[in-house]
Amino acid sequence: MAMDSAWLVAAALAFGILVGAGVFGVILVAVRRGHRAIQVTSTAVPDGVDQVIEALESAGVVIDPSNNVVKASPGAMAFGLVWNQALVHPELVALVDKVRRTGDPITEELHVSRGPFGDAAIYLFVRVARLGSRYILLLAEDRTESYRLEEVRRDFVANISHELKTPIGAISLLAEALETASDEPDQVTRFAKRLTKESERLGHITQEIIELSRLQAADALTRAEPVDVDQLVAVAVDQNRVVADARKITLVSGGDKGAEVYGDETLLVTALHNLIANAIQYSPDGSRVGIGVTQTDGIVEIAVTDQGVGIPEDELDRVFERFFRSDPARSRNTGGTGLGLSIVKHVVQNHGGDIRVWSQTGKGSTFTIRLPEAASASGAALGA
Structure with missing residues (x-):
């Protein structure tokens, strides 16, 4: 009887262990499934991401x-x-x-x-x-900027081809006309004058392309030295005096005196000359172009203001692009190449400055060159 009781107790214990193990197994499977469910529904990204x-x-x-x-x-x-x-x-x-x-x-x-x-x-x-x-x-x-630059490059190639083709074609036609008009002195003289004008235009375009390429080189400022801004303005104004007088446009200069910047005087004269020439080109006869100098907080500003046709707002960001013209027909009639403002931009950038434009259609435009004073710029490395 004792043996039977012991056996029953042992059997009961064994059954309890088996049941407990089974329950534990079920719980363990449920827990694992719960972990997998949590992983599936979790919004956390992998570690480190x-x-x-x-x-x-x-x-x-x-x-x-x-x-x-x-x-x-x-x-x-x-x-x-x-x-x-x-x-x-x-x-x-x-x-x-x-x-x-x-x-x-x-x-x-x-x-x-x-x-x-x-x-x-x-x-x-x-x-x-x-x-x-x-x-x-x-x-x-x-890649937006890359696409924009590629578009500018394509426009440049197309524009330069067109700009060079026009005077080259004209020179070719005028040469033929001279040959057929050799017995007519008046015609020869007329064709010769036009031939000279077209050859000058071709030479001007070629020179500006060379100048622009040089300005984009790393060693554009090989002879930097202090430049007298008063002298700079006087030279640039004098270079445009004849054209302005022919159209009765008054050139007025003023502002702060004695300012100095550090750089290449020839390049700076070219930049300011281009701005003044551009102002004259787009101004009505009998109007006024002002050139003012302001010296503030280590910055020298040279502003060129005209009373011309102005620039549409949607074109202000493009005026410094190569060959861009706000009024293409007028530019070609006056001999413009579309490179002048681009040259200005590169000259100013090579001197550690910037150029800004304000314009209102029908009211006029103001282009402002901003350069560091000589005292501020002499210790800085100037480059492209």
Whole structure:
């Protein structure tokens, strides 16, 4: 009887252990499934990705399986790629969906708007790839400036071809006309004068192209020294006096005296000459062009103000581009090449300064060269 009781107790203990083990196993499986469920529903990105996204200068975005943005870099926000925790552009969403389906990374260039409501367009170099098993990583670089520079380069090549073709074609035609009019002295004289004018124009364009190329070189200022601004203004005004007098345009100079800047006097005279010539070119006969000098807080400003036709607001950012003309027909009639203001910009930049423009259509324009005083600039390295 005792043996039977002991056996029953042992059996009961064994059964209890088995039941306990089973319950523990069930609990363990449930816990593991719970961990997996938490991992599936968690919005946390993999370790270290947060810090990488925050450090990116370009755009970086992490997208979850529901296409919600769980992390975006400051660059992505600045480009307007993310709004209300979602990607703004359908093109980007399509790339994300494709990567999620195929698992293969994608690289593309896209042309999209900046932000959900913006009119400005940006060019993006985009790469999309998986990030772990759940997330998609989208990286984008802004290539807008590269596209703009490429467009400027194409315009430059097209414009220079056109500008050179016009006088070269005219010279060729005039040479033929001279040959056929050899027995008519009056015609020969007329054609010869026009031939001289076109050859001068061709030479002027070529010289300005050479000058612009030299200004873009690293050693543009090989002979920098203190320059008397009063003398600089006097020389530039004198160079334009004959043209101004012919159109009864008054050139008036004034402002602070005794200012000095540090640089190449010949280049600075060329820059100021171009500004004054440009002011005369776009001013009506009998008007006035002012040249004023202001010296404040280590900066010397030379402003050239006209009473001309003015520049439309949407063209103000382009006036310093090579071959850009606000009024192409008038520029060509007066012999303008479209390089003068571009030369001014590069001269001023090489001297450590900048140039600003204010204009109102029908009222006139003011171009202001800003340069460091000689005392401030002499210790600085001046270069392109």
